[in-house]
Amino acid sequence: VVADADGRLYHAVLHKVDLRYGEYGLYVAYHLQLLHNPVSDLYVLYTSWGGIWDMQCNPQRQTTPFTDMGLAVKEFRKVFLSKTGNKWEALPTEPFEKKPKKYQWIQNPPPTREQKLRRRAAAHTPP
Numbered sequence: 001v002v003a004d005a006d007g008r009l010y011h012a013v014l015h016k017v018d019l020r021y022g023e024y025g026l027y028v029a030y031h032l033q034l035l036h037n038p039v040s041d042l043y044v045l046y047t048s049w050g051g052i053w054d055m056q057c058n059p060q061r062q063t064t065p066f067t068d069m070g071l072a073v074k075e076f077r078k079v080f081l082s083k084t085g086n087k088w089e090a091l092p093t094e095p096f097e098k099k100p101k102k103y104q105w106i107q108n109p110p111p112t113r114e115q116k117l118r119r120r121a122a123a124h125t126p127p
Contacts, residue, residue, distance in 0.1 A: 046061070
């Protein structure tokens with residue numbers, strides 16, 4: 001997963017719940033990540049979405065390749081804004097604001113020291 005200059009990962013898990021929808025309600029999830037393939041030097045915006053149960057078995061998926069990291073980051077931010085109504089780049093300093101009919105952001109807790117060490121070690125391990 002691509003990180004910005006501050007080490008913040010371009011990765012978001014979103015969800016939307018509407019109990020007024022149908023007999024059981026509407027429970028949907030949306031996942032987006034910005035990935036980098038160092039072999040081909042491509043950046044890929046990976047998105048998946050669907051009902052909560054679909055996300056386990058058979059989510060809808062899309063991958064969008066970019067040759068330029070700046071364009072890939074711009075698209076990640078655009079998708080995050082369209083799904084949540086919040087600007088990704090504002091989140092480190094401004095709180096996430098819940099918007100009607102938009103997805104909510106499930107914030108990942110900051111990584112522990114051990115997780116950071118494991119990531120660093122994995123990044124330097126040959127395939």
